[in-house]
Amino acid sequence: MxxxxxxxxxxxxxxxxxDTAPDLHAATNHTLQTIDRPPVPIDAVRHMTGFGAVKLIETALETTGGIEGYDFAKLRDVFLEYYSENICVHSxxxxxxxxxxxxxxxxxxxxxxxxxxxxxxxxxxxxxxxxxxxxxxxxxxxxxxxxxxxxxxxxxxxxxxxxxxxxxxxxxxxxxxxxxxxxxxxxxxxxxxxxxxxxxxxxxxxxxxxxxxxxxxxxxxxx
The missing domain is CATH 3.40.50.1000 (HAD superfamily/HAD-like)
Structure with missing residues (x-):
């Protein structure tokens, strides 16, 4: 051996x-909801969970219609506020x-x-x-x-x-x-x-x- x-x-x-993907996925969908985007399935973002909030948001936006015209710093703040308050619900x-x-x-x-x-x-x-x-x-x-x-x-x-x-x-x-x-x-x-x-x-x-x-x-x- x-x-x-x-x-x-x-x-x-x-x-x-x-396994943090479920709570990161929930934070991603919460962020999408604030800009009237539909939720994404967990498999759409699972392999991006190790690359930070901005990459998760970017992937979710691309999946639901495109990334043009969005303030990623603001969306990141929305994501992190929700995630920090719900960091271990399903993880x-x-x-x-x-x-x-x-x-x-x-x-x-x-x-x-x-x-x-x-x-x-x-x-x-x-x-x-x-x-x-x-x-x-x-x-x-x-x-x-x-x-x-x-x-x-x-x-x-x-x-x-x-x-x-x-x-x-x-x-x-x-x-x-x-x-x-x-x-x-x-x-x-x-x-x-x-x-x-x-x-x-x-x-x-x-x-x-x-x-x-x-x-x-x-x-x-x-x-």
């Missing part, structure tokens, strides 16, 4: 640990997520979240799902002046964890995989997330279909 030596395990959030941890995090933490791995979600949304979501305390660090897309796939986002997040051991990234889409590759650290991809292209094409080091499979792939560095 392939195993990866790592002390610090960095996780993406949306599409990796948490849920993926199967085995909690058990996996507790198993890795108990085994001595250092855990962090490295997400492009704004930190002001990421932390409340983790708190509502009661997993925030399991992480030694959490960084968002606005924690620095750069974000994934910029490798510095991953590198800076790893540096927030204690020790100098090797790091590994776990994610579902191109920002995670390309960022980890640019940072020269291994990346394990999940195949159930929000990737906008076949995950195999991005050539992660390994692909898993369940978070239950992750612990067996990891080992701590020897002294």
């Amino acid at each position: 392939t195993q990866f030596t790592a002390q610090k395990i960095l996780f993406d959030l949306d599409g990796t640990l948490v 849920a941890l993926y199967p085995y997520c909690l058990d996996m995090l507790k198993q890795l933490g108990g085994a001595g791995f250092q855990l962090a979240v490295c997400t492009n979600k704004p930190i002001g949304l990421a932390v409340p979501l983790l708190e509502k799902l009661e997993i925030y305390s399991l992480f030694g660090a959490v960084t968002g897309g606005d924690s620095y002046s750069f974000k994934k796939p910029d490798p510095r986002h991953i590198q800076k997040t790893a540096e927030l964890l204690p020790g100098h051991g090797p790091a590994l990234m776990v994610g579902d889409a191109s920002p995670d995989i390309l960022g980890a590759q640019a940072a020269s650290i291994p990346v394990i991809a999940v195949d159930y997330g929000y990737a906008d292209q076949p995950i195999e094409a991005l050539k992660p080091n390994h692909i898993i279909g369940s978070l239950a499979d992750l612990p067996a792939l990891l080992r701590l560095p020897t002294a």
